[in-house]
Amino acid sequence: QQQQQQQQQQQQQRQAEQETSRQGDSTRAPAAAAAAANNNSNNNNNDNNNNTNNNTNNNNNKNHDINNNHDINNNSNNNNSNNNSNNNNHEMGVGPGGKSATATSKVDARFQLVEELRQAPSGLCPVLAKTVPRGVAYHHAGLTVEERTLLETAYRTGTLSCLCATSTLAAGVNLPARRVIIRSMKIGSQSLDAVRFRQMAGRAGRVGLDVKGECIVVAKTSKDAAEAQCLFSAELAPLRSSLHGQRLARAVLEVVSLGLIQTVEALEGRFARSLLRCQEELAQQGGHEPGALLEDIRVALAYLEERQLVRVDSAAGNNNSNNNSNNNNTNNDNHNNRQLVRVESAAGVGAGNINNNINSNNNSSNINNNQQQQQQLEGRQLVRVDSAASMDGLQASEVVAAAGAPARRHPPQATLLSTPLGDGVVHSSLRPAEALSVFEDLQKARKGLRLDTELHLIFLATPASSGLEPDWPRFLSYYERLQPRDRAVADAVGVSHNFLVKQSMGHRGPLGDLPATGGGAPPGAPTDWRQERERIAALHRRFWAALALRELAAEAAPSRVAAAFAVPRGALQALQGLAATYCGMVRQLCERLRWHEMAALFDCLTPRLNFGVCPEGQPLCRIAGVYPARARALLEAGLTTVEAVANASVASVEVILRKLSQFESHRSDAEAARRQEVVVRQTAMKIVRGAQDRLGELLQNLEDEAEEEQLRVRRAISGTG
Template sequence: MLYFQDLLVGSGVRVEGFMGSYNPPGGFRAVHVAICTIEKANSLINRLLEENNFDNIGCVVVDELHLLGDPHRGYLLELLLTKLKYISKKGLCPPIQIVGMSATLPNLDVLAKWLDATLYKTDFRPIPLIEFIKVNRSIYKATDLTSSESFEPEFAIDNDPGDAIYLCIDTILKGYSVLVFCPTKNWCETLALQIAGEVKRLGCSNTELAVKIRKQLNSEAISDTLQQLKNSPVGLESVLGKCVSFGVAYHHAGLTLDERDIVEGGFRKSVLRVLVATSTLSSGVNLPARRVIIRSPLFNGRMMDILSYKQMVGRAGRMGKDTAGESYLLCTEEQKSQGQKLVTSELPSVESCLGHSDLSNSLKRAVLEVVASGLISSYEEVQCYTNCTLLAVYEDSEKISQAVQKCVKYLTTKGFIELKNETEISVSSLAEACLSASMTPDQGLALLAELDKARKCFVLDSDLHAVYQVTPFSVSNQWSLDWMKAFSMWEALPKNVQKIGQLVGVDERFLIKAMRGTMNFQADNQVQNIAVHKRFFTALALQDLINEIPLNKVAGKYGGN
């Protein structure tokens, strides 16, 4: 967004971002170029469907098209593109051009056929990329895993497994920037602190090495970056401040949008020379560096997938600044064979995420959105719409037809739609509410049950019950609860607050089982219980913020960032 705003400044073209809960003044109608997350883009398309107002959309550009195969967000992107494809096919709007881009799509021909698109493909990379695997003190080229070179650091650094810190400082000394990918937020912050500590130790001595390090860091520009962070709404976080002071920063979902913008800007301008990040930075954020280091091939307790790896190493090499890019995958001796397999693997074909698990379950939202928006009003049109999905390219038409029947039956039974004359479809207020709120049918039913419960008994002696009712599922579902901490907090709550928790479904026995790890969190009968408890503790955190408790204290109290 910032790039396009700078590019088009003074042209009269207004560029704005739509992300999270943020909508720019004037909304979608007031902008010429809208930069959106997948979720926001789908919500905007739904709104335009309701208003039957596609006249002003000329082009939809989808960057990172391979996210169609993402198990968490891929189905939303597929629904968005399917809706555009369907309305174009039916002639319900002027032609809308769809441009899809990706550097990691193996089955391009299938996707081009699905979108009825012209295919452009190139293997050209303006900056050559050299991939390495580093196993202890041996370095292998990804193109030749049979031979290795010995790695000997030119200066010693204590407590530096994999030589990650040395590789970062070596990059600084050569006048370049480096991206380091770590599996978790805590790992990012810890490693960033260690790198900053070594830069301080080495740079504060009276050696020739210290002079070289100090020469590479722009103290005045670093001071400006620190001041920007101090002036941000949440102020300067202490750990981030210690890192930035020495040209190092971290980047993960725990940072606010303002902090991310400042950190990203500092890295682009080479004020910050080392950026330690989680894997989310590898997709969608344009922050290339001369060197990319992947701290471990294990992410979330298992070997990372080839798509994530390609996205990460693809950040190596900056156009116009570097003549080459290089990546290092750091492995232990035990991880060597897995690492070698990773760098030589082929990208898997991107397939429809609507086909995961039970087809009728995954199609619920797909059908609900187009019916509630008025785009479709008959059973035959539902069949036609589902034939426009990427799923229809892969699955047997009979199987899809059976799944649609199950899906329509479910939506009818739950009161979302009504079938007239066995073919004509009318929608209920519940369906329209789900569409407006960008909710799945299951979430809509859960929220309706919560509201029905609240109508019978609503607690007014504090804001908590009201805050709970308006806490979005999209926020609480992202919350990773520490069940031990949650139980301790629950015990310390006043009786009147515990009463609100019990009213919404918080169960002390559930908390005890979750704390002891004696529960199957994946079981269907526990999913709703987990959602209620997450939502309650999210509401507690939001109430603290409403009561003007500083953000850093709330983050520390609830184990957030």
């Protein structure tokens, strides 16, 4: 390899000298030769560190490409526009029959990027296999994390010259460019607004990274051209507080559960200092109608109180008004000790009991049925939202209707207490409506959880708003091929064969004689057939996502699962990560309710959803560069622990990776085979180094724990003495 590198160095030196001599500028020949020598030196020094192409590209300042997108890299490397100009002149100084060292290194970098994409967990996309060698790639939500990281890095370093992206890239990823082309004045069915336009246009010529930038808007009609002109000078819409609906209800629950406030008066005073209140005061000064923040707080409090997430103790408030100074500590004790729902009784309270307010001890703090009917007549009613549909876009009526009668008032000194269920909602980070839906599902599962299959537990750990739209005919076919035990789970959670048939046939009207699934809509929920259809459809989407997650947990290849369920690879990977996080949130809710058996089940399921590998391979998946398929290959080769991988030689790991990736040593293209060898070797080095780093972290954690234990023992001994 060293001999090949020396030969390449000599060849590139000769090419640089010939090119400069053809230009007739003999004074630049030594400088060009020196630049080429430095570039090759950098290549030699960094070939084993997976930086060969990047260093070559950076030293050559590869800025003059098709779209001139990456003068940024030149500026960031040199911090000097004069150097940038000189380097561009050097690169462009190529005769008609010659090819510069920079162009050669850029092509090599692109082909190496193709090999790195081929080694990714999802494999090489056929589209990227054709476009990346030409310096073009795409970027959208369908990419996996590994693909996205590789493409973004290649774009920053200049390996890629053109990136075709969706509008979400502008808002989420810092990828500065020389030129941004907006090819349409619409994003989907919505017109481009000033905020999105400036987000996308702002990627061109970032301050500190480039000296200039260009933004081109393609206007297909005269109307589009006029709208584009308006966007150039349009003012941004004012920022608005998002403290409303479920967000306001959760904010109220948080301050009560964490003990930040103890009374109704303190609650109203705390939100009086919020951004929403300041905006309301400014609106009143401008002659607008006064806001209704305090009324919204009361409505949110009534919402939490009715669902037994918060208790309002008016009697304690009366005592506080007589003995303010003596009862501060009492309020704190009440907050910590007094509970509306006792720990074990909370485990037995069903969603129907919550919604119907059967608890006779709390009639004074709950809104009874007559009051609900009166509120409905007056135009302001509490809407129950523990259905999955409410988490999937039906946000308008999550807490209250827009207008109507004021909510029930409590004395200013009334004490606010959080129930165990309310504490569980806060510590699980779930929204109140979503937590109530999870609580209802868990209640049913505790009475009949199917443990002969993982599907039931995975369904409970699947977010209701998974965002995975099924292919309904494919869903129906999959459902009809389910094993009997899986079919029993589908029936238990409310999946309907009739509904799948109707969806597969394209029926989108009223459900008709279709039986209600999952126990039907909760009491008091809207009866509009569209909302009922959406509720049932959301349940089936959730089950479809659970089926995909079950395949991943069984170590199925992500590419195969994505093809079987007709979903993008990136969307499937995002669902996997979201489900692992959601599973931890559900486990936290079970812990707060002291359902320790259920919590233990979710605790074991979380890493399986996160890594998609058996328990034996989970420690290996924590090593950098190891994904489930590689973890399985390492296990089969006898490297069953992090320590074993850390002590293994790079050559042995390279042999394992070659078998896994079906290494093509017979390829006719010798250069392609060499690049594949380089990528496999670099990956093996990355895995071994990652295992060594991981082992060091584990040892450091053990040392820290030992020091903490010694400190605790010393404190205990000194306290005893």
